[in-house]
Amino acid sequence: MHPVAQSVAHSVAMALPEGTMLFEAAGAFEVFGSDHSDLAAPWYSFTACGPAGSRVGDWLRADTTHGLEAVADARTVIVPAWRDVEQEPPQELLDALRTAHAAGARIASLCTGAFVLAAAGLLDGRRATTHWAHTARLAERYPRVRVDAEVLFTDEGSVLTSAGKAAGMDLCLHIVRTDHGATVANALARHLVTPPHRDGGQAQFIPAPVTHGRDHPLADLLPWVLARIDQPLTVEDMARQAGMSSRNLVRHFHAVTGTAPLRWLLSQRVREAQELLESGDDTVERIAARTGMGTSATLRRHFTRVTGLPPEAYRRTFGGR
Incomplete structure (x- = not known):
């Protein structure tokens, strides 16, 4: 310098x-x-x-x-x-x-x-x-x-x-x-x-990705997944719900969202955790359960990797919006 x-x-x-x-x-x-x-x-x-x-x-x-x-x-x-x-x-x-x-x-x-x-x-x-x-x-x-x-x-x-x-x-x-x-x-x-x-x-600060309207093969699946974000879901679960093979599901996910099914699901869990941290006072443990992360340690690891902030620091910055 x-x-x-x-x-x-x-x-x-x-x-x-x-x-x-x-x-x-x-x-x-x-x-x-x-x-x-x-x-x-x-x-x-x-x-x-x-x-x-x-x-x-x-x-x-x-x-x-x-x-x-x-x-x-x-x-x-x-x-x-x-x-x-x-x-x-x-x-x-x-x-x-x-x-x-x-x-x-x-x-x-x-x-x-x-x-x-x-x-x-x-x-x-x-x-x-x-x-x-x-x-x-x-x-x-x-x-x-x-x-x-x-x-x-x-x-x-x-x-x-x-x-x-x-x-x-x-x-x-x-x-x-x-x-x-x-x-x-x-x-x-x-x-x-x-x-x-x-x-x-x-x-x-990046808003959640927006998919391409309803004119795609995952139009019914994505809302179904988001409604069950607190539940453990696998690629097989999503493929079964969509009525296609796991390989086809992965291919369609990359075409529609630009990423793999479980990576997309994880990003949605983190986005949901962001909203809960901003608008409520649930504990990190409770938010981990509500977003399907399971444990507070898992939530902290993924949340910090994606946003660059641990959940507690994120709440201090954005809480009460």
């Missing part, structure tokens, strides 16, 4: 091409562009780079004094969310990012800004993430990127990426923590009224 020198401010450039999303850009500006020298001096020197009058968030016009070429001179470059993941980023921006990276700069993307880094070739062979709604597209479009759909952010040393929206703040605080230490990052988080470090990954 790039530890900040005590006598020279670490230069941060934020790229603001046409089509930049507002939320992530504003968060990064608050962290790196505002004066927090009361926490650490010198703080970062911040530059917004982009064509004059570029639209940010579809309505705000950015009054920048530096073009995108100035990105190449920064020690850290922030690439906020890119509005249209199917649109190729400006070549000027891609060239500037490649130049900055080759010169040793740290490049960080927020949300769908990962598509810009991928287009520049900076994510090839690296672990990366983006908003959960776009991780599959990122993996499909850039197969050389090792996409991790579950984490809030990734740190590959000189290249960092974050998941959607608020996860951009998690990454910005991580950068401050890396440069200035945990005490400064924690103090800044208190100033921003945000957690200095959030447990878990973005899996905890």
